[in-house]
Amino acid sequence: MTWMVTGGAGYIGSHIVDAFVSRGESVLVYDSMSSGYETRIRYLEKKHRATIPIVRADIRDCEKFENSCNQFNISGVVHAAALKSVRESFEIPEEYMDVNVRGTKNILDISISLGIRKFIFSSTAAVYGNPKHSLPVSESEVCSPVSPYGETKYLAEKLVESCYKDFGLHGVNLRYFNVIGACAPELADVMGENLLPLLLSKIKNGLPLEVFGSDYPTQDGTCVRDYVDVRDVARAHLLAATTLNVLPARMNIGTGVGESVLDVINNLSAVMGMNLEIVMKGRRQGDPAFLCADPTMAAKELGFLTQYSLRESIESVRSLLR
Numbered sequence: 001m002t003w004m005v006t007g008g009a010g011y012i013g014s015h016i017v018d019a020f021v022s023r024g025e026s027v028l029v030y031d032s033m034s035s036g037y038e039t040r041i042r043y044l045e046k047k048h049r050a051t052i053p054i055v056r057a058d059i060r061d062c063e064k065f066e067n068s069c070n071q072f073n074i075s076g077v078v079h080a081a082a083l084k085s086v087r088e089s090f091e092i093p094e095e096y097m098d099v100n101v102r103g104t105k106n107i108l109d110i111s112i113s114l115g116i117r118k119f120i121f122s123s124t125a126a127v128y129g130n131p132k133h134s135l136p137v138s139e140s141e142v143c144s145p146v147s148p149y150g151e152t153k154y155l156a157e158k159l160v161e162s163c164y165k166d167f168g169l170h171g172v173n174l175r176y177f178n179v180i181g182a183c184a185p186e187l188a189d190v191m192g193e194n195l196l197p198l199l200l201s202k203i204k205n206g207l208p209l210e211v212f213g214s215d216y217p218t219q220d221g222t223c224v225r226d227y228v229d230v231r232d233v234a235r236a237h238l239l240a241a242t243t244l245n246v247l248p249a250r251m252n253i254g255t256g257v258g259e260s261v262l263d264v265i266n267n268l269s270a271v272m273g274m275n276l277e278i279v280m281k282g283r284r285q286g287d288p289a290f291l292c293a294d295p296t297m298a299a300k301e302l303g304f305l306t307q308y309s310l311r312e313s314i315e316s317v318r319s320l321l322r
């Protein structure tokens with residue numbers, strides 16, 4: 001079986017490729033390289049002494065996608081390609097709709113027409129928006145995205161789900177929470193929008209660490225999130241890809257443990273063996289106080305339990321500061 005990983009040269013996609021190739025699966029990377037790096041795949045080829053072909057193309061290019069599926073005899077798709085910046089999605093919402101929704105529809109239609117049976121979609125906790133309670137969210141929570149990014153991922157989920165229901169496609173929408181860590185510096189998140197890369201770039205530039213909001217109703221007043229290691233996220237895909245069970249349409253991928261911004265900074269401080277300067281700022285619009293996964297369903301359906309602690313995830317990217 002050959003898997004196509006769209007967005008396979010991205011941060012999470014390249015970790016999925018790593019997990020699949022480690023298990024002897026054959027993988028094709030399909031990526032426009034808009035925010036991906038071919039060097040990640042070259043690193044993985046060296047690591048596994050394997051050839052990992054790359055098609056440099058857009059998911060909106062139907063002809064290219066179809067030809068690639070035929071040429072490489074693809075029988076399963078992991079769809080991780082997307083635009084993923086919450087901030088940017090407010091600036092260019094049409095482009096987010098085009099890539100994240102129309103692009104997903106294109107590759108779903110082609111996958112079905114070619115008889116591809118498995119399709120796993122990278123979704124996000126952003127589909128939940130700002131839950132009005134401080135309890136872990138389960139998959140039955142009402143979705144109410146608060147950004148164009150979250151909205152496009154939610155619409156894409158719906159398209160995927162209708163194909164599970166109406167066309168016999170198998171798979172699952174995996175809703176990742178805050179993804180963190182790296183299996184090697186070569187594959188690390190370098191976008192600088194998520195908390196850890198942001199903190200690392202401040203430290204690298206000798207700047208104080210900004211904390212947005214210290215008066216939330218949480219244990220220390222700062223926002224609480226569920227930080228899940230990218231190596232665990234990648235393993236969840238492998239479990240979803242190889243199970244023979246019919247899966248529920250959507251599943252949270254998180255640890256079930258909430259950590260505050262100050263928890264993350266304290267762990268970073270401990271890992272680096274130094275005190276880090278912090279500057280408290282006001283709340284940012286749209287940030288929920290608490291967003292944490294109820295991971296019960298993934299444990300039950302996939303036997304998925306996370307293996308990496310927050311400290312281990314931070315240690316995995318420590319070398320980026322050198």
Ligand SMILES: NC(=O)c1ccc[n+]([C@@H]2O[C@H](COP(=O)([O-])OP(=O)(O)OC[C@H]3O[C@@H](n4cnc5c(N)ncnc54)[C@H](O)[C@@H]3O)[C@@H](O)[C@H]2O)c1
Nearest residue numbers: 007009010011012032033034035036058059081082124179
């Ligand atoms: N990073 C997170 O914390 C997080 C959390 C939840 C969900 N996700 C989802 O996980 C997926 C991967 O995110 P990431 O953090 O690895 O981002 P990333 O930007 O590193 O990876 C996305 C990849 O998709 C490619 N891509 C973008 N537009 C494309 C297009 N039109 N055609 C083909 N390829 C295209 C990019 O070049 C890149 O390699 C996304 O779907 C994102 O929505 C990420």
